[in-house]
Amino acid sequence: MNPRTWRHFAATCMSHVIACGRTRFCQEYREVSEMLRHVRAVHDSVLKGFVLFFGVLVGFIAVTVSMNIVLRLIGVSTVEWVGEVAEYSIYVGAFAAAPWVLRLGLHVKIDILSKTLPRAGARALDMFADFVGLTVCLSIAYFSAGAAYNAFESNSAIYKSLVIPEWPLLAVIPASFLLMAIEFVLRIVDSKPDAADAAPVSGGF
Amino acid sequence: EEVTIRAVSGWTAGSIIASRYEDFIDKLNERGKGLVQIDYLGGAPAIGSPVQIVKKVKGGVYGMAYVTGGWYTNVLPEADFFKLSEVDIAELRQNGGYEYIQKLHAEKGLHYLGRTYDTSPYYLYLNKPVDSADLSGIDIRVSTAYQAFFTELGASTHSAPVPEVYTLMERGVVDGFGWVAEGIFDYSWDQVTKYRVEPGFFTGNGHVLMNLKLWESMSEEQQAMLNEMMLELEQGNYLVAENDAKEIARQTEAGIETIVLPPDQAKIWSETARRVGWEEARKINATVADEIRGFITRP
Amino acid sequence: MEWYLALLLMLAIIAVGMAIGLPVAFSFIGANLIGMVVFMGGTGSLEFLSGEMFESVAKFSFLPVVLFLLMGEILFQSKVAFRAINAVDILISRVPGRMSVVAITGGTIFSSLTGSTIANTALMGGVLLPDMLKRGYDPGIAMGPIMATGGIAMLIPPSALAVLLGSLAYIPISSLLVAGLMPGMLMAALFLGYVLIRCTINPELAPVQESVETLTRREKWRPFLVYVLPLMLIFVAVVGSIFGGIASPTEAAAIGCVAAVIAAAAYRSLSFDVLNTALSETAKVASMILLIVAGSTTFSQLLSLSGAIQGMLGFVDGLNLTAFGAVLMMLCVLIFLGAFMDQVSMLLVTLPFFLPIAHAQDVNMLWLGVLFLVVMEVSLLTPPFGLLLFVMRGVAPESISMLAIYRAAIPFICLEVLVLFVLFLFPELALWLPSFL
Numbered sequence: 001m002n003p004r005t006w007r008h009f010a011a012t013c014m015s016h017v018i019a020c021g022r023t024r025f026c027q028e029y030r031e032v033s034e035m036l037r038h039v040r041a042v043h044d045s046v047l048k049g050f051v052l053f054f055g056v057l058v059g060f061i062a063v064t065v066s067m068n069i070v071l072r073l074i075g076v077s078t079v080e081w082v083g084e085v086a087e088y089s090i091y092v093g094a095f096a097a098a099p100w101v102l103r104l105g106l107h108v109k110i111d112i113l114s115k116t117l118p119r120a121g122a123r124a125l126d127m128f129a130d131f132v133g134l135t136v137c138l139s140i141a142y143f144s145a146g147a148a149y150n151a152f153e154s155n156s157a158i159y160k161s162l163v164i165p166e167w168p169l170l171a172v173i174p175a176s177f178l179l180m181a182i183e184f185v186l187r188i189v190d191s192k193p194d195a196a197d198a199a200p201v202s203g204g205f
Numbered sequence: 206e207e208v209t210i211r212a213v214s215g216w217t218a219g220s221i222i223a224s225r226y227e228d229f230i231d232k233l234n235e236r237g238k239g240l241v242q243i244d245y246l247g248g249a250p251a252i253g254s255p256v257q258i259v260k261k262v263k264g265g266v267y268g269m270a271y272v273t274g275g276w277y278t279n280v281l282p283e284a285d286f287f288k289l290s291e292v293d294i295a296e297l298r299q300n301g302g303y304e305y306i307q308k309l310h311a312e313k314g315l316h317y318l319g320r321t322y323d324t325s326p327y328y329l330y331l332n333k334p335v336d337s338a339d340l341s342g343i344d345i346r347v348s349t350a351y352q353a354f355f356t357e358l359g360a361s362t363h364s365a366p367v368p369e370v371y372t373l374m375e376r377g378v379v380d381g382f383g384w385v386a387e388g389i390f391d392y393s394w395d396q397v398t399k400y401r402v403e404p405g406f407f408t409g410n411g412h413v414l415m416n417l418k419l420w421e422s423m424s425e426e427q428q429a430m431l432n433e434m435m436l437e438l439e440q441g442n443y444l445v446a447e448n449d450a451k452e453i454a455r456q457t458e459a460g461i462e463t464i465v466l467p468p469d470q471a472k473i474w475s476e477t478a479r480r481v482g483w484e485e486a487r488k489i490n491a492t493v494a495d496e497i498r499g500f501i502t503r504p
Numbered sequence: 505m506e507w508y509l510a511l512l513l514m515l516a517i518i519a520v521g522m523a524i525g526l527p528v529a530f531s532f533i534g535a536n537l538i539g540m541v542v543f544m545g546g547t548g549s550l551e552f553l554s555g556e557m558f559e560s561v562a563k564f565s566f567l568p569v570v571l572f573l574l575m576g577e578i579l580f581q582s583k584v585a586f587r588a589i590n591a592v593d594i595l596i597s598r599v600p601g602r603m604s605v606v607a608i609t610g611g612t613i614f615s616s617l618t619g620s621t622i623a624n625t626a627l628m629g630g631v632l633l634p635d636m637l638k639r640g641y642d643p644g645i646a647m648g649p650i651m652a653t654g655g656i657a658m659l660i661p662p663s664a665l666a667v668l669l670g671s672l673a674y675i676p677i678s679s680l681l682v683a684g685l686m687p688g689m690l691m692a693a694l695f696l697g698y699v700l701i702r703c704t705i706n707p708e709l710a711p712v713q714e715s716v717e718t719l720t721r722r723e724k725w726r727p728f729l730v731y732v733l734p735l736m737l738i739f740v741a742v743v744g745s746i747f748g749g750i751a752s753p754t755e756a757a758a759i760g761c762v763a764a765v766i767a768a769a770a771y772r773s774l775s776f777d778v779l780n781t782a783l784s785e786t787a788k789v790a791s792m793i794l795l796i797v798a799g800s801t802t803f804s805q806l807l808s809l810s811g812a813i814q815g816m817l818g819f820v821d822g823l824n825l826t827a828f829g830a831v832l833m834m835l836c837v838l839i840f841l842g843a844f845m846d847q848v849s850m851l852l853v854t855l856p857f858f859l860p861i862a863h864a865q866d867v868n869m870l871w872l873g874v875l876f877l878v879v880m881e882v883s884l885l886t887p888p889f890g891l892l893l894f895v896m897r898g899v900a901p902e903s904i905s906m907l908a909i910y911r912a913a914i915p916f917i918c919l920e921v922l923v924l925f926v927l928f929l930f931p932e933l934a935l936w937l938p939s940f941l
């Protein structure tokens with residue numbers, strides 16, 4: 001076999017291998033991104049549900065607080081737990097809704113630096129911020145899960161006009177931060193612009 | 206060797222209530238050189254929520270704390286019973302109550318050093334007069350500590366944050382609120398309050414707690430030193446009553462009239478407080494409630 | 505650790521976090537993780553962060569914040585506010601810069617119904633801006649009043665931000681709400697005066713159109729009577745119930761929500777969709793605010809625990825400032841921060857320092873609260889980071905550059921600073937109304 005034929009053969013083989021590899025890679029990539037899309041879809045609908053849940057809690061607060069005013073004005077004794085339940089509601093609701101707010105990119109941030117950097121630099125900076133965010137979320141999730149577990153172990157409760165075990169309340173934070181950690185992971189592996197850039201419909205503050 | 210204890214207060218650093226504890230710390234640091242030193246980190250809410258403090262003491266983050274019973278029911282639910290005390294700490298140390306309380310705390314990883322403020326009741330402050338223990342038709346801003354008591358007397362209750370109390374009283378949204386003798390002037394409530402009702406009900410209570418492991422790790426000499434200092438602090442408890450009397454005189458001067466309920470009504474008032482208080486206590490832990498009642502009340 | 509090192513460490517962490525574009529809430533929480541390990545008691549203390557976050561958010565004081573958000577959102581999503589603006593549009597005629605005047609009056613009316621500056625700007629921008637540009641209005645005179653009036657919403661009650669400030673700074677909420685009314689009206693008047701003068705001097709800024717003139721007086725007033733006046737009942741219900749001693753601020757906010765739903769229903773604009781959107785949007789904004797609150801509360805607690813605050817107080821004490829000097833310093837710091845930060849964050853970063861200073865100097869907290877509100881309003885417009893500038897970017901056509909938006913805001917920033925100055929010299933402007941409470 002002369003060197004020339006040999007070189008030709010080698011080149012053909014190489015290109016074949018590369019092409020083959022590329023299709024396989026493409027396929028795998030497609031599978032992975034398909035899977036990611038699926039994860040996102042599930043993740044998203046769960047998170048949206050939590051937002052509406054908080055919204056309904058706020059509506060419930062408005063109704064029960066108003067109800068107490070009416071009760072007081074007509075001289076009937078008011079419902080004692082309204083204030084307490086409202087307090088728990090805004091806490092649980094705020095952390096339940098937080099992951100979707102993060103997904104939309106609505107948690108206020110100061111992106112002056114990333115806006116002035118060139119595209120590649122901005123991308124790297126965003127990636128870095130996402131990693132920091134992921135670290136923060138995982139740390140909070142880990143240590144707060146410990147707190148919730150300890151509260152569960154020691155049976156601690158909050159004694160107000162309602163007696164409520166402490167652990168479900170404390171479990172809200174690790175759950176919320178775990179969901180937000182997932183969001184940061186999704187951002188890192190599957191870079192996507194903030195959905196918020198598309199359409200802000202909110203009245204804001 | 207010298208031990209350094211990281212200490213916090215549940216009351217605002219520099220406030221009247223915290224100041225006795227802060228003096229106690231100063232004296233400790235002076236006399237305890239080479240033995241015990243206190244690193245005082247400050248008071249709630251600046252350093253964190255008061256209801257989270259004892260958890261941190263239990264977890265060993267802080268070594269010592271000064272708190273009221275209602276703030277650590279999330280660690281020791283029975284701590285709320287202290288508001289029903291009718292005897293002072295000196296008597297508790299005699300009648301075995303101190304050991305009983307110590308045992309309750311030890312089970313939760315806490316050491317009960319001692320107690321102050323056991324002679325300082327809550328009062329009902331009003332902007333319209335009452336002449337009996339029947340409070341129906343009266344709206345009262347309450348905290349959890351005494352909501353059940355006022356509900357039992359027929360009042361309708363209102364939960365609201367402390368900073369809102371001024372406006373609520375001024376606008377007449379509520380007719381009254383419960384509070385101890387001290388603090389009325391701090392929130393300018395003297396401007397919107399016309400009456401204070403005698404008798405008082407329940408009692409304010411302040412406790413010095415320590416992390417149990419830290420306590421057990423200390424030498425006998427160090428423990429003795431802390432005990433001795435605590436006894437000194439407790440002996441000053443009568444000063445609290447004196448101070449309350451001064452504070453009430455100042456209120457009278459500022460135009461807050463004292464309504465003294467007639468004896469029969471006062472009896473209903475006090476007995477309702479006692480009955481409702483212990484009923485609530487028994488809901489939390491009937492066994493401990495019955496046992497501790499023998500120590501902290503008079504038959 | 506020396507107090508200034510502790511301070512530097514904590515501030516450096518959030519500064520880096522914010523600079524790399526980490527959301528503000530996460531910057532705070534990240535700083536808290538490190539601060540707890542350093543100042544509270546090693547990694548063992550991290551377990552207690554969730555408890556502190558729970559205590560900082562589960563507060564009765566935040567209920568009116570959330571409820572005022574909901575109230576504005578219902579009026580916004582149900583388009584009731586939209587029709588009110590149109591009615592004002594029809595009513596006002598033959599003044600120089602007519603549509604800019606409409607933006608200011610309409611915006612001020614909507615301010616009394618919503619606590620939200622963003623909703624206000626978005627609404628006005630969406631309703632009026634395209635029309636103004638089509639009619640050949642100068643972009644500056646078109647966008648400026650819309651953005652500026654948007655900010656008035658947080659000054660005139662109801663205001664979610666005022667409630668937040670009041671509950672964090674222990675200023676009586678009702679007083680603070682009422683105190684913002686006069687400065688807010690003064691600001692609206694100044695904006696109005698500015699637009700009238702500019703458009704009289706240079707009519708080309710705002711070309712006059714003829715079409716509206718054909719309407720009869722009846723046709724002009726009817727929409728106003730139908731779509732605007734009844735809405736004032738909502739304002740009366742909210743502010744009146746506080747004044748009348750019927751309700752606490754929390755309850756007044758709940759009354760406002762119910763009134764908003766009734767209004768939307770009366771105009772046949774209430775649907776399941778509207779309610780759904782209003783509730784969800786409220787949830788998003790409330791969650792955003794409360795997460796920052798959760799992060800920053802613990803942050804300031806750690807500053808206190810580390811001794812940084814006491815050290816700084818001692819330092820400021822050594823400067824021998826007068827109360828006026830101290831307040832001036834705070835305002836300057838806030839104006840500077842306001843160029844880079846949002847309102848909630850700047851408030852929460854600075855309050856741990858400012859409150860003790862103010863108390864030490866015996867400053868009137870109500871007056872200080874209103875000054876803070878006005879500064880926050882200024883910061884809504886100051887480049888590069890001004891929320892209302894971004895909202896305007898969102899509703900303005902592509903052809904308008906960010907620079908043009910900045911330029912449009914500048915005269916109004918000056919007017920707002922003027923109000924700030926007047927308020928600084930004449931505290932009565934803010935304190936007079938609450939004295940009737």
Ligand code: NA
Nearest residue numbers: 615618657662
């Ligand atoms: Na408003």
Ligand code: NA
Nearest residue numbers: 842883886889
């Ligand atoms: Na700004």
